[in-house]
Amino acid sequence: MVIAAGVFAASTVAAAAATLDTVKSRGTLVCGVSAGFAGFSAPDSQGNYKGLDVDYCRALAAGVLGDATKVKYVSLTAQNRFTALQSGEIDVLYRNSTQTYLRGVTLGLRQGPVNFYDGQGFVVKKDLGVKEIKDLKGATVCVAQGTTHEVTLGDYGRANGIDWKPLVFDRIDTMYQTFFGGRCDAMTQDASALAGAVTTAAPNAADYIVLPQTISKEPLGPFTRNGDEVWSDIITWLHYGLIEAEELGVTQANVDEMAKSQTPAIQRLLGASGDLGSRLGLDNKWLVTAIKATGNYGEIFERNVGKGSPLKLERGLNGLWSKGGLMYAVPFK
Numbered sequence: 001m002v003i004a005a006g007v008f009a010a011s012t013v014a015a016a017a018a019t020l021d022t023v024k025s026r027g028t029l030v031c032g033v034s035a036g037f038a039g040f041s042a043p044d045s046q047g048n049y050k051g052l053d054v055d056y057c058r059a060l061a062a063g064v065l066g067d068a069t070k071v072k073y074v075s076l077t078a079q080n081r082f083t084a085l086q087s088g089e090i091d092v093l094y095r096n097s098t099q100t101y102l103r104g105v106t107l108g109l110r111q112g113p114v115n116f117y118d119g120q121g122f123v124v125k126k127d128l129g130v131k132e133i134k135d136l137k138g139a140t141v142c143v144a145q146g147t148t149h150e151v152t153l154g155d156y157g158r159a160n161g162i163d164w165k166p167l168v169f170d171r172i173d174t175m176y177q178t179f180f181g182g183r184c185d186a187m188t189q190d191a192s193a194l195a196g197a198v199t200t201a202a203p204n205a206a207d208y209i210v211l212p213q214t215i216s217k218e219p220l221g222p223f224t225r226n227g228d229e230v231w232s233d234i235i236t237w238l239h240y241g242l243i244e245a246e247e248l249g250v251t252q253a254n255v256d257e258m259a260k261s262q263t264p265a266i267q268r269l270l271g272a273s274g275d276l277g278s279r280l281g282l283d284n285k286w287l288v289t290a291i292k293a294t295g296n297y298g299e300i301f302e303r304n305v306g307k308g309s310p311l312k313l314e315r316g317l318n319g320l321w322s323k324g325g326l327m328y329a330v331p332f333k
Contacts, residue, residue, distance in 0.1 A: 019091055019224070019231035020064070020281055028070050031057035032090035035075035036172040038196030039305040039313075040096050040116075049073045052304040053094040056115065056222065059294040060092065060238055063286040068293035078146040079170060082107055085223055092235060093223040096190060098148045103223075110232045112222035113239045115297075117317035117326055119214030120149050121191035123198060126209050128185060133162070133213050139185035140165045142175050148218065149188050156215045176201045190218050192305060192313060199310045234280050241287040243329035244269050245296035247320060252295035255288055268332045276332060297327065 023029055033041035033053055041051040049057075054073070062068040074090050085093045086108060097103075099111040122141070124130045130139075141164045143150050150168060157164055167184055169175035179187040180202050187194065194210045202208050222239075224232040245251070248266050250258045259270045268274040271284035278284055294300055301318060302308045319325025 019228045020234065023064055023091055027065065028072050029057065029061040029065065030072045030074060030089070030091045031060070032074050032076050032081060032084055032093040032095055033057065034095045034172070036176075037096050037193050038200040039192065039309060039311045040196070041073075041094070042196075042200075050304070052116065052300055053096065055294045055300045055304065056094050056238070057092075059242065059290040059300075060235065062293035063238060063290035064234065064282060066283075066289055077171065078144055082109065082223070085109060085225060088225075091231075096193065096220055097223055098218045099221055100148060107223075108226050109223045110226050110228075112224060112232065112235045114219040114221045114326075115239055116192070116220040118190040118192050118218040118220055120152050120188060120216040120218055121194055121214045122186045122188050122211045123179075123194045123208055124186045124211065125207055127207070130186070130211070133211060133215065134160070136164055136186055137162050138164065140167055140183070142167050142169065142179045142184035142187040144168070144172055144175055144189065145170045147189075148216070149190075152216045153188055190220070192311065195311045195313060196305075230281060234282065237280065238287075238290060239297075240329040240332070241269060241290065242294075242297040242300065243320070243327050244332060245287070245291050246298040246327075247322070247329060250291060250296060252292060252299055255291045259285070259288055265332065274332070 033049060036042060037051065039051055041049060041053040043049050057071050057073065058068040061071045074084065076084050076095055081093055081095050081097065084090050099114065104111050122133060122136065130136060141153060143153050143166050145168045153166055169178065175187065176197055178184060191210060191214055198205050198208045198210065222235050224235055248269065250266065250269065258266055259272060261267060268276060270288050271277055275284060277286045301315065305311045305313045306315065315325060317326045319327060321328040
């Protein structure tokens with residue numbers, strides 16, 4: 001029994017280190033993203049991926065490999081995103097993916113900390129005269145296949161006596177083209193994604209309005225494979241590190257100077273004390289490199305989806321806990 005237990009323990013440790021070792025030996029992080037969500041992940045005119053999810057990929061590559069450019073982006077649909085992670089095609093999934101009970105217990109995947117709190121909303125043309133969701137009775141609604149939105153649309157309609165007619169699409173770009181082409185009365189998606197769609201895909205953004213109500217909770221975050229405990233911990237602590245940096249006033253511009261701070265919490269975060277990075281198989285200053293590449297969470301948010309971006313979203317639930325939001329870092333100690 002002792003031998004069997006030892007073999008099991010050894011195999012567990014080997015599995016836990018597998019992804020980290022693979023990424024280090026390959027020298028590149030393979031990150032699963034979307035190709036069509038403005039503000040989160042979308043290629044620019046030069047084909048370079050930009051967005052909140054993309055910045056998490058860049059921060060991860062910087063922390064693990066020392067270089068934020070060492071990322072291969074794999075564009076995935078709602079239907080193939082989890083399969084790509086399960087099969088090992090990608091190392092981590094950052095793709096506007098909602099965390100749910102069934103996804104957490106049936107896919108063989110681990111859900112990381114929420115990096116964006118959202119809700120399912122609706123966008124309509126202003127001249128339709130729709131002011132709230134109940135006005136959409138009998139409406140044709142564009143919705144993406146293989147998403148929580150498709151399920152929630154049906155649930156909400158049945159529970160509230162709204163007989164809308166779903167028009168289901170397997171590609172986001174096709175859904176956008178169809179809605180903005182006038183075939184659907186409304187389109188439903190995460191409210192943040194709808195804001196991005198209006199900004200980037202509408203023929204005239206001023207003609208459309210995202211309704212103020214939402215019909216669900218959509219906690220978005222990364223996914224990793226079960227059994228990759230060390231790798232999953234790295235994804236978890238990267239997020240907490242970006243939040244902690246914002247809490248402590250550590251920014252992309254001042255991180256090198258802050259690394260000299262005598263404040264214990266800043267010393268631990270930035271690797272000057274505590275020997276914390278080595279516990280994950282990383283350099284103790286891995287978060288210095290990550291923050292230098294992308295900035296803290298607040299900087300990532302503002303640049304991609306906040307007031308400094310075309311989406312101009314409020315922080316809201318994505319604000320720090322000390323400012324009325326839900327973003328809260330587990331202590332680095």
